[in-house]
Amino acid sequence: MGRVKPEGRADDSIVVVPHTHWDREWYLPFQRFRIRLVSMLDAVVEQMEGDPRWCFTLDGQMAAVDDYLEVRPENRGRVAALVREGRLAVGPWQILHDEFLCSGETIVRNLRLGLSRAEEFGAAMAVGYLPDQFGHCAQTPQILLQAGIAHACVWRGVPARVRNHAFAWEAPDGSVVRAVYLPEGGYVNAAWMFGRDVVQDEPVPRGGAGPPLYRKAAEFVRRMRPWRPEGGALLAMYGADHTAPAGDLADRIAEAGLPMRMDTLAGYFAAEPTSVDGLTRVRGELRSHARANLLPGVISARVHLKQALSRAERLVERQAEPLAALWHTGPARRFLDLAWRRIIEAACHDSVTGCGSDETAEQVAARTAEAEQLGRAVCDLVTAECAAAVPVDGYVVFNPSPWPRTGLVTLDVPAAAPGDRAGSGGPALRTADGRRVPAQILEKAPTVLDDAVHPARDLPLVLERISGNTLFGQEIRDWTVSAADRTLTFQVTRRAETRFDLAALKERLRDADGAWRVRILADPRCTVAALVETPPLGLTSVAPAARGEMAPPFDTPVQAETGAATVTPPGLGTAPGSRPGPAGAGVALDNGLLRVEARADGTLTLRTASGEVIEGLGRVVDGGDLGDTYNHAPPPRRDRLVDTPASVRVDPVWPGPLVGAFDVVRTYGWPVAGDVRRGTRAEAEKDVVVTTRAELRAGEPYLRLWVTFDNPCDDHRVRLHLPLPRAARSSFAEGQFAVVERGLTAEGGFGERPVPTFPASGFVAAGGLAVLLEHVTEYELVGEGRELALTLLRSVGHLSRHRNPYRDQPAGPQLATPRAQCRGERTVGLAIMLYRAPDGEGPGHEVQAAAETYRHDLLAAPGYGPRSAPLPPPVAGPEIGGRGVVMTSLREVGDGLEVRLVAQRATGTTAFLRGGFGEAARVDLRGRLTAPLEVGPGGTVTLPLRPWEIATVLLRR
Numbered sequence: 001m002g003r004v005k006p007e008g009r010a011d012d013s014i015v016v017v018p019h020t021h022w023d024r025e026w027y028l029p030f031q032r033f034r035i036r037l038v039s040m041l042d043a044v045v046e047q048m049e050g051d052p053r054w055c056f057t058l059d060g061q062m063a064a065v066d067d068y069l070e071v072r073p074e075n076r077g078r079v080a081a082l083v084r085e086g087r088l089a090v091g092p093w094q095i096l097h098d099e100f101l102c103s104g105e106t107i108v109r110n111l112r113l114g115l116s117r118a119e120e121f122g123a124a125m126a127v128g129y130l131p132d133q134f135g136h137c138a139q140t141p142q143i144l145l146q147a148g149i150a151h152a153c154v155w156r157g158v159p160a161r162v163r164n165h166a167f168a169w170e171a172p173d174g175s176v177v178r179a180v181y182l183p184e185g186g187y188v189n190a191a192w193m194f195g196r197d198v199v200q201d202e203p204v205p206r207g208g209a210g211p212p213l214y215r216k217a218a219e220f221v222r223r224m225r226p227w228r229p230e231g232g233a234l235l236a237m238y239g240a241d242h243t244a245p246a247g248d249l250a251d252r253i254a255e256a257g258l259p260m261r262m263d264t265l266a267g268y269f270a271a272e273p274t275s276v277d278g279l280t281r282v283r284g285e286l287r288s289h290a291r292a293n294l295l296p297g298v299i300s301a302r303v304h305l306k307q308a309l310s311r312a313e314r315l316v317e318r319q320a321e322p323l324a325a326l327w328h329t330g331p332a333r334r335f336l337d338l339a340w341r342r343i344i345e346a347a348c349h350d351s352v353t354g355c356g357s358d359e360t361a362e363q364v365a366a367r368t369a370e371a372e373q374l375g376r377a378v379c380d381l382v383t384a385e386c387a388a389a390v391p392v393d394g395y396v397v398f399n400p401s402p403w404p405r406t407g408l409v410t411l412d413v414p415a416a417a418p419g420d421r422a423g424s425g426g427p428a429l430r431t432a433d434g435r436r437v438p439a440q441i442l443e444k445a446p447t448v449l450d451d452a453v454h455p456a457r458d459l460p461l462v463l464e465r466i467s468g469n470t471l472f473g474q475e476i477r478d479w480t481v482s483a484a485d486r487t488l489t490f491q492v493t494r495r496a497e498t499r500f501d502l503a504a505l506k507e508r509l510r511d512a513d514g515a516w517r518v519r520i521l522a523d524p525r526c527t528v529a530a531l532v533e534t535p536p537l538g539l540t541s542v543a544p545a546a547r548g549e550m551a552p553p554f555d556t557p558v559q560a561e562t563g564a565a566t567v568t569p570p571g572l573g574t575a576p577g578s579r580p581g582p583a584g585a586g587v588a589l590d591n592g593l594l595r596v597e598a599r600a601d602g603t604l605t606l607r608t609a610s611g612e613v614i615e616g617l618g619r620v621v622d623g624g625d626l627g628d629t630y631n632h633a634p635p636p637r638r639d640r641l642v643d644t645p646a647s648v649r650v651d652p653v654w655p656g657p658l659v660g661a662f663d664v665v666r667t668y669g670w671p672v673a674g675d676v677r678r679g680t681r682a683e684a685e686k687d688v689v690v691t692t693r694a695e696l697r698a699g700e701p702y703l704r705l706w707v708t709f710d711n712p713c714d715d716h717r718v719r720l721h722l723p724l725p726r727a728a729r730s731s732f733a734e735g736q737f738a739v740v741e742r743g744l745t746a747e748g749g750f751g752e753r754p755v756p757t758f759p760a761s762g763f764v765a766a767g768g769l770a771v772l773l774e775h776v777t778e779y780e781l782v783g784e785g786r787e788l789a790l791t792l793l794r795s796v797g798h799l800s801r802h803r804n805p806y807r808d809q810p811a812g813p814q815l816a817t818p819r820a821q822c823r824g825e826r827t828v829g830l831a832i833m834l835y836r837a838p839d840g841e842g843p844g845h846e847v848q849a850a851a852e853t854y855r856h857d858l859l860a861a862p863g864y865g866p867r868s869a870p871l872p873p874p875v876a877g878p879e880i881g882g883r884g885v886v887m888t889s890l891r892e893v894g895d896g897l898e899v900r901l902v903a904q905r906a907t908g909t910t911a912f913l914r915g916g917f918g919e920a921a922r923v924d925l926r927g928r929l930t931a932p933l934e935v936g937p938g939g940t941v942t943l944p945l946r947p948w949e950i951a952t953v954l955l956r957r
Helices: 030-050 063-071 073-084 104-120 140-146 211-227 249-254 265-270 303-327 333-346 358-387 456-463 502-508 845-855
Strands: 014-018 128-130 151-154 166-170 176-181 234-238 260-262 281-283 395-398 405-414 439-444 448-455 474-482 487-493 515-522 525-534 539-544 559-562 588-590 594-598 604-608 613-617 619-624 647-655 659-671 685-697 703-711 716-723 731-734 739-742 758-760 763-766 769-773 777-782 787-795 824-834 859-862 879-881 885-893 896-903 909-914 919-923 929-933 940-945 950-956
Touching: 014 211, 014 249, 014 265, 030 063, 030 073, 063 073, 104 140, 104 303, 104 333, 104 885, 104 896, 128 140, 140 151, 140 166, 140 176, 140 950, 151 265, 211 234, 249 260, 303 333, 303 358, 303 395, 303 787, 303 824, 303 885, 333 358, 358 395, 358 859, 395 405, 395 525, 405 539, 405 859, 448 456, 456 502, 456 515, 474 502, 525 539, 559 647, 559 659, 588 659, 588 685, 594 685, 604 824, 613 716, 619 659, 647 685, 703 716, 703 787, 716 824, 731 758, 731 777, 763 777, 763 787, 763 845, 769 787, 769 845, 787 824, 824 845, 879 885, 896 909, 896 940, 909 950, 940 950
Parallel strands: 014 234, 014 260, 128 151, 151 176, 166 281, 487 515
Antiparallel strands: 166 176, 395 539, 395 859, 405 525, 439 525, 448 515, 474 487, 559 588, 588 594, 594 604, 604 613, 619 716, 647 659, 659 685, 685 703, 703 824, 716 787, 731 739, 731 763, 758 777, 763 769, 769 824, 777 787, 879 909, 885 896, 896 950, 909 940, 919 929, 919 950
C-alpha cells in the first residue's frame, strides 16, 4: 500500500499534546484514584527525565501535583525541574471546578490558588483550560483576563454557530478572550491516532512511520482541517481519562516523517495569536447541547451536596472572612485558608455535581462539612472576643451586609414573667443607649429539668452528675435542703454569680436517710425573635431590660388570621390552646407589605399592598425519573404525575407581631419506584407528608417558604410550581458575578435531549416574580412561560445508564448509586417576592438587595461579661454600596482590606466605599496593583464601574 499523505498545507503541522484528564474522584473515591495517579506520574516523570523530547500537560489543575507529592514528597524537585524547563505544564486552576455549582468567589479563589501553587514550581500554564466542565459561566472570560490569561480552551457548551476552531468569547462586561474549541471529540480528539493498530503493520518506509500512522494522521487532518481552513497548526489532544501516553510516543512522532511535533498545551498556545478580529463572537455563558453532552441533570443530583457547599461558601465568604478582617485582633488566616481548600476541593466537576459513586458523595459531604466547621470556628473565635465586653444574657450582633440593616435575630433570654406565652410580645431588650428593642417569644424553655425520688444511699451517685459548677448543662445558682420533707433542690442558670460549694452540700446530706426527692429547676428562659438595628459590616449589642419590662409595641406588626378573626395562639402550632386549622379555614398572615392565605388545596395566595394577586403558589408535583445522575429522563412509555394531595390541613405556628407563620400539611400518594423494564412508574404507592411552612417577617417584602418531606420513594423528581403574574418569554438567573437571561428552550444538535432546565444561585426571576434561593437550584419555565418549576429533589439509582432516554451515549460506568435516591428527610428553603419591570427586562436593585438580606442572616453570639457591665456602643465597619453594586468578598490582605465588588446591572454605575480609608488602589484578581484610587473627604473612595464589571479594591486605613 502506498503512503497516505495527510491533507493540508506544507507549512501546517499537527501539535501533539500528551496529557491526562484526571478526575480526583468520580466512580471511585479520591484515594482509590490517587493510587493510580501516583503510579501514572511516577512513570511520566521517569520517562520525561530519560527523554528530553517528552512533554506533558497535567490537566490544567494543580491538585494532581499536590495529591502526587503528598505521597511522593521526595519528587518535588524533579517535578519542579520539568516545570521550569517548560516540558511539564501545570495550572492554572487548583481543581477543575463545576462553574455553575459554586460561587463566583470560589472560582476566583480556585484560580488564585492554582496560579500561586504552579508558580512555586516555576510557571503556571497561561491558558484557561476547561476541558470537561458541564458548561461555562458567563463571566469566565472576565475572570481569566483579570488574572492575566488571554486564552481559553473549551469543549462542552459551545453553540452551533461556532464553525471555526477559535471564537471570541465575551463576558457580560465586554471582556473578550480568544477561545479555542476542541471539536471532534474534545480533549480526546487524538487519543485514537496513536493507539495500536489491529491490522498487521506494513514495512516502515525510509524516513517515515508505517502506513497505520499515516492513515490515522490523514483521517485526523480530514476531520480537523475544516475547523481551521485558513491554515495553521492543528491541536491533537492525545490523552483520556486517567491514562498515560504510550511510552514510545516520542519515537513514533520522530519516525513519522510528518509535520508533527510534541508540545505542551502552553507551548501550543504560545504560538497562537491573541487577536479576536474576524472570529465569531459568543457573549455570555456556554450551555448549548449542539456538539457535546452538557449533562444538565447534575444540577439536581444529590441536592444535599449543593445545599452543603452553598452553606459553607456563604459562611466563609460573608461572615468568617469579614469578621476576622474587621474585628479580630489575632491571626485567623490559616483557618480560613483551610476552609477555602475544602470548599475548592468539593467544587470539582465530578464532586459537588453528585455524578460520582456513593463513596465519593460521602467524601464530598464530609469535606463541605469540614469547611463549614472551619468557618463557624472562626466566627466563634471572633465573636467570643467581641462578646467579652457584653454582659451575660446579652448578645453581640454582626451585620454581614455593607449597609445598615434592621433584621431579626433569634436569642435565648430570661423570661420577663412566668405568664409570658409563646407567640406573645417578649421580654424587653435594650441597646447601649437605652432604647427598647421589639421582641416576640417563639418558645418557652422548660424550668423543671429533673424531678425524681432516690434512696438516700444513692445521693452520692446523684451528686456525681455535678461537674465543677455545672449540672445539666447550666451553672448552679443556689441549692436548698429541706430535711423535713426530704427534698434537695438545685436552682440552675446560664451563668451563676456565686461559686458552688459541693463540700457544704455533702455535709448537709451526711446523715440523710429514707427516700429523697431531687429537683433541678432552671431559671425561666425563652427564645425570642428580636428586631435589631445594625451598622454596616459592624457590631451592635442588646441585653435584657429590667425584669418584668415588656417589649415595646410594634408599629407595623405581622398579624395572623383564622377565618374572619385575628388570632393570637398562645403557643406553637402544637402547643396547648392552639388548634390546627381545617382545610380551607382561611388561615392568613399579613405584614402590611404582603398578605399570604392558605387555600383549600394546600397552595397559597399572595397579595401585595398595591393590589397584585397570585394564586396557586406552591403546588408540589411528583413525576417519574428513569434517568441517572447526569440526565433526568421521565418514563418513556407513561409518566404518572402526582400533584393532588389526598388530604390538607393548616396548622398555625406564630401569630406575630415580628414573625408570623403557619404550616400547610399535605399528604400525597407517590409511586414507590420506577419500572425500567416497562418504561413506567410502579403502581404501588406510599403516603408522603409534605409540610410547607409559610412565614412573614416584619418589614420584609418577601414570603419565606420551607418545604419538608421524608422521601421513601425511588426514581422520581419533585418540583415546586409557582405561577407567574404574567407569562414570561425569558428568565433571569443570578449566578457567578452576573444575572443571566435565558429563553424557554435550549439548543440541541448532539445526541442529548436539549432540556431547558437551568441553574440559579442567588435568585431566579421571571414574569414579575422572583425566587430568592439558599443554594444553587435547578429551575424551568413551564406552561409556555406561565409557571416557574423548581426542583426540590431528584432520586436516581445509577451514576450513568447505558440506555438513558434523554442521552444516546453513556456518561460513565453503569454503576449503582442507591444513595443517590436521596431517601430520608429533605428540606428546601426559599423566598418569593414580586417585582416590577418592563417586559423583557430583568429585576432591579430591590431584588438584589432582598437576596442579600435573605441569604446572609445577622449573626448573634452570647455575651459572657459581668452582668453589671455596660453594653458596648455600636461600631461600624466600611459602608459599601451603589446602584446595582454587590459585595462578594471582604478579607484581610497584609495590612489592608481586599474588597471585591460586581456591578450587577446592564448600565454603568458608581460604587462607593466609605470607612476612613487613607489609601486605595485597584488590583486584579491576583491582588496585583493596576491603578491607584483617589481617597476623598471622610476617607471615601468612589469607583465608576462598567455594566457587569468585577472590581477588586485594596484599602488601607
